[in-house]
Amino acid sequence: MKQERPNILMIVADQHRWDCLGASGHPFLQTPHLDSLAASGVMFTHAFTSSPICGPARNSLLHGVWPCRHLSIANADTEASRPALPLPSFPEQLRAAGYKLSFIGKWLGKNARTPEDYGFADTVPESAYGAWRREQGLPPRPGGMPFFGVDEGITPEQSRLHWGADQVIERLERYRGGGEPFLLRWDPSEPHLPNVVPQPYADMYPPAMIPPWPSFGDSFAGKPYIQAQQLRSWGLDGWTWERWAPLVGRYLGELSLLDHEVGRVLSALSACGLAENTVVIYTCDHGDMCGAHGMIDKHYVMYEDVVRVPLLIRWPGVTPTGRRCDDFVLQTLDLARTLCEIAGAPVPAEFQGESLLPALSGQGGNGREDVLSMYHGNQFGLYSQRMLREREWKYVWNGTAEDELYHLPSDPGELRNLARQAEQRETLARLRRRLHEWMVAVGDPLNNQWVRRQLLENCKW
Template structure:
């Protein structure tokens, strides 16, 4: 039987796509309905300051697999953009470490890492990719998912919730858990959803679950973009979003929140399966995401060319009900989520942590033990579908600094301006804060081996600011 009482727990990782951290009931959203995720948080620990190492799918997911920064694994952009991904099979991964240590590994859903190499290349014993959903719909006599409204989402009238991609994949995860429960070894099952990434095409009743008139604007919605990098206004024009009011955005956001609730319902199915199979007490359950989503914040869509909390902050809920975690605790520990998870998976499984891993263990924070917590978190970006664009971010409890290699610096006082509406980098009163964050960024780039830190960039960042 799978691990039910041994010291080595099973692991269930639910890794969503483009999930805003603030779209959870436990995080205070006034409209969204997430009872199962809220219950998961109530039985475990919620990390309120978990941030992605890179707010793009491929770099973030590859960082999770290999436990290192994108500048080290080399997968810098998404697929199909003319920038080839390196073959990372030669890098250590948490999955191969677990497999070598006696774990059985299964994967369902989106993958999107490392030059197209499948999960089997990294130690997974069984996988079923997300691409099979379209074929399943066709074989079931269902029409293809509609795409009349482009990236802005719509109702999928031909299906029931269990026939959605989320419902279809969740059913496979339950079956995988059932098979794994009969093995005489611990398991790790990983489900990478493709949702709530846009476009949000979803069935009733979830498509109409949220009344658009009840959806409040994001704190960062009313942004003039004055004093900010030109590319943000350019992105707004490229997507033809200039002049959009909140009334234009609210139906899109409502569908996004409906998709979040559809995902929440599937999480409930998985948690119920763990209970039914007698696995809940010895299974570490983790819910997170690769990055967030603008979804109208700052008048923008998707996640590219910005480092707002909308896209860098991710949900991170961890349940381990063996007396090691105080239920319902909310932690403000600064977490670089993908890197820290990779190390933590190795530690809880009792397997060696590769020297190439660059994250920190979450175990002290999970056990509510005194720890040498980070003072800040970082993220890096290289560009995406509209070309190269170099960014680095350092974020502490109060201040966020964004270095844009070819545009203005950004500096936000998160206590006074949680929506990140006012760029204060050019203000004389913030000169010392800006200089200190530039120095911290240089130190970090050196620590992680960021090749972007050449002598020219170092001089640019460290040159004394003029009064």
């Protein structure tokens, strides 16, 4: 007999590109378990992060508000403790509603509030893997530069991903007896660099089979200076695809290993008799450049590679099988609200997202015609950015640099910045006005008289 309220199994990966899934149409990447999850539930094809950087995005997921509201505007180890203000969170709402909470994996950073502060009574930090590895007599996991390589001397069963999946499975076995509903959240660090991968996954995708990203070879003509500087800062200037392809192969191999471990977790969920009353969510905080535009990691940019994310949700008895939802989703904000609704917990008035329940049940969409994403450059002494994304157009406001305008149907790689083309002045002005509307709606403190002049009076190149 089902519990009245479902369990929730939530997997939040780190830097998983939206297009790196078989279900997203990748031509050869093997992700059969995530593809199966997509086929058995709802796949949101246009989910976007609130901010393409770890700490801000993850805090938005916890608190259901924009980074400019929770004030975690850079990664936690470069900031004071955030959020600075007392804000409600979805885990605390679920705990108050009678859910037992477990957290495994990567948290926000060394200056952040802890999982226990949010009501997670059972936690396993990812740092515990290092101690386990030492106990097994294994060499330390490679880290730092170079950022891509092989984790020599271990098998996939000794990898951090396998260890993390084991922690999840152990808790599923513990929960099989029933009782109060649970929220079990696993946040693996993968596929965030350094992508050091055990064999055979390290060489699963030979360089010869990996074509360049559509954006590779960007000249950065008419774009902000910092984009070309990113290559120089990381020592990537002048890299050919022959140098990049083996590294992209490591990233893809790590994704296939992640998929395998997700498959183990989903099999255990079924074996424990929990699958029919458990909502399964797979997503990530943001994407990864991984050679797109010749860049690495994230930062400084609002390209699809980093702002668009995978979002898969299965709720047996509620979600239609194999539904692809093309609604614009503000993934971190919308999930925080929706998780409260799934659990029957009150939704805090502060939450800024919209419910995904109509989309999950196939009863309708959210009506959004565009989405916002934001980036604050203080971590690198850089300007702030705001992105407005429509179906056909993307506009990026760069505080003290050239703005960007891309026509996505004709330029999916976002190579041609049209912001200064005379024939696009009306489009640019319209998108600037709409961005200002978003900034007003979300309470963005950058909505000051100087920014308003740029956006409403077009006082900007």
